[in-house]
Amino acid sequence: MVSSTSVVKIISKCFVKPKTITEKAKEPYHLSPLEHVMLSMHYIQKGLLFIKPSFAKSDDAKVFMQTFLQKLKDSLAASLVHFYLLAGRLSTLKTDNPRSYSVFVDCNNSPGAGFIHAESDLSVSDIVGSKYVPLAVQSFFDHYKALNCDGHTMSLLSVKVTELVDGVFIGISMNHSTGDGSSFWQFFNSLSEIFMDSQEQTIENNNDNNNKFLCLKNPPIFREVSGPICSLPLVEPDESISLSLSETPVVKERMFHFSSETVKLLKSKANQDCGMTKISSFQSVTAFIWRSITRARKLGNDQETTCRLAAGNRSRMKPPLPIGHFGVHISPVQATMKTGSLLENEFGRAALKLHQAVTEHTEEKISSEIDRWLKSFLKFGGLFSPNLVHVGSSPRFNMYGCEFGMGKAVAVRSGYGGKYDGKVTAYPGREGGGSIDLEVCLLPEFMEALESDQEFMSLVSSSS
Known part of the structure; x- marks a missing residue:
């Protein structure tokens, strides 16, 4: 300790x-x-x-x-x-x-x-x-x-x-x-x-x-x-800054590991529920954590809950930008559902909502959203909505390729920045193979409820 x-x-x-x-x-x-x-x-x-x-x-x-x-x-x-x-x-x-x-x-x-x-x-x-x-x-x-x-x-x-x-x-x-x-x-x-x-x-x-x-x-x-x-x-x-980030409440932060087998299982289940094959592994894992956190929060069935992803824009530009194009080329993609609909329907429905939101994230939509933010001085507003799950970073980033002469890193960790109730950060699993680690930040009472969720805990393990 x-x-x-x-x-x-x-x-x-x-x-x-x-x-x-x-x-x-x-x-x-x-x-x-x-x-x-x-x-x-x-x-x-x-x-x-x-x-x-x-x-x-x-x-x-x-x-x-x-x-x-x-x-x-x-x-x-x-x-x-x-x-x-x-x-x-x-x-x-x-x-x-x-x-x-x-x-x-x-x-x-x-x-x-x-x-x-x-x-x-x-x-x-x-x-x-x-x-x-x-x-x-x-x-x-x-x-x-x-x-x-x-x-x-x-x-x-x-x-x-x-x-x-x-x-x-x-x-x-x-x-x-x-x-x-x-x-x-x-x-x-x-x-x-x-x-x-x-x-x-x-x-x-x-x-x-x-x-x-x-x-x-x-x-x-x-x-x-x-x-x-x-x-x-x-x-x-x-x-013009609208975020009082220094006043955010202290949250519990825990690493959860999804093995490559679990990721494949979730992807298969999401696509099977929807009768399709296009829902990705990450969309499936994101839908699973969205449902699990929403259940832990014990929201009323008529309350809305939102899952937001930080989506990359480089490949969506016309013409597409090269992957090495330096700068900020992300914007939020989100799906919103009534809590009752999210939890009572099949898991695949949440994954499909996320898949549709990502598919609709086109260059035209990206441009109009940026114009709206600038004109209204919105700074990614709603960060601290009590019903929001925000998933940042990506398991596709080559984090464990950085060795500095000491071999493969034992773990990835993050600092204070951008941590609040409902913030989830995605990393590749250390063993590779499509495994995923999620850094989950929740208020103590919500973290306790998540850890008591048998469906959630049966599919994850504590990450290094």
Whole structure:
């Protein structure tokens, strides 16, 4: 059990700039309309937990960490050559006629990305062996409770390395107005790729590695911008923020594992109920958690409940955007049902509602929704609806491909950002094969009810 006195001690802090400054990095990079909408959200905070190599648990531990930190810092500087936006700061451009503002990334007036080394008296088993995710995990990330608009004064990216008794946690906080989950994991994988390449070159004693950082398997693609993409009526960004995220109640957070066999079972059941084959695995798992959480909340049959997904838009654009297109290219897709209809009908009906919502998520609908948000200053409103289940992230992201010379991570964990009653975050299962982990956040009484639900608990296990 994690002690309430466990602390994370900061050892050092610094900023890291790109290894070289490209011409693109000298120009302002204006946010898109959807990226303006994200200014009121939290930073993305995701991290990986590794077991410390056996040789690093002895007297060589200090040497290992010193070498590891320097190599990671060098890899970050190389990565920022490609992901130059993440070394900048936000800035606001105001005009008088008409009176409006737009936000852009300024890489010229910034000390760079954050880099922090910390230590904790916790062990790997304290993190993965607890029934609930310990609150201490939130201390493994920088920018606690920060909103994206805080990127005017805070770094847009911060890497925090926390040394545990027998492990290492790499936690990354990235401003959500610069990129979505796909862009976040593209950066994380690129950082690991450059780290591993530099390690291989060291082993091979190859001194001609000055240009190695210029190559990436999946380099980011940035749009061309020559000026503001959109201008909003002159209301200071912090005045238009509608979310009091710092006042959200404390929730219980637990990891639930769906094996590949369970995922296949749910998909088969959903499609069989509806007499079709097009409902996906993730839509089926999402429908299952939607029903389970709604049942745990004990809502009246006539009350409405909504399940919302963060859907990727790249493939839905005309023409489609490449998968490596950096930025925010997501928007919410949701289905709403009466509680009685959701729980009393076959499981497949809920999965079909989600499938239909995803199918109808076209470029035309995406564009009209963004216009509506901008005109009415809605900031993904309704986050704290008592009847909402919001599923974020994706089990398709290559999270366990980031190794940093320590082998496959033991687990993925997230920070404070965006956690409230009914928030569910999806990860790939560590063993692969289509397995899925869900990070579920619920008020204590709802979590207790979910854990007492025999139908739910019979299909899941506690995730690492």
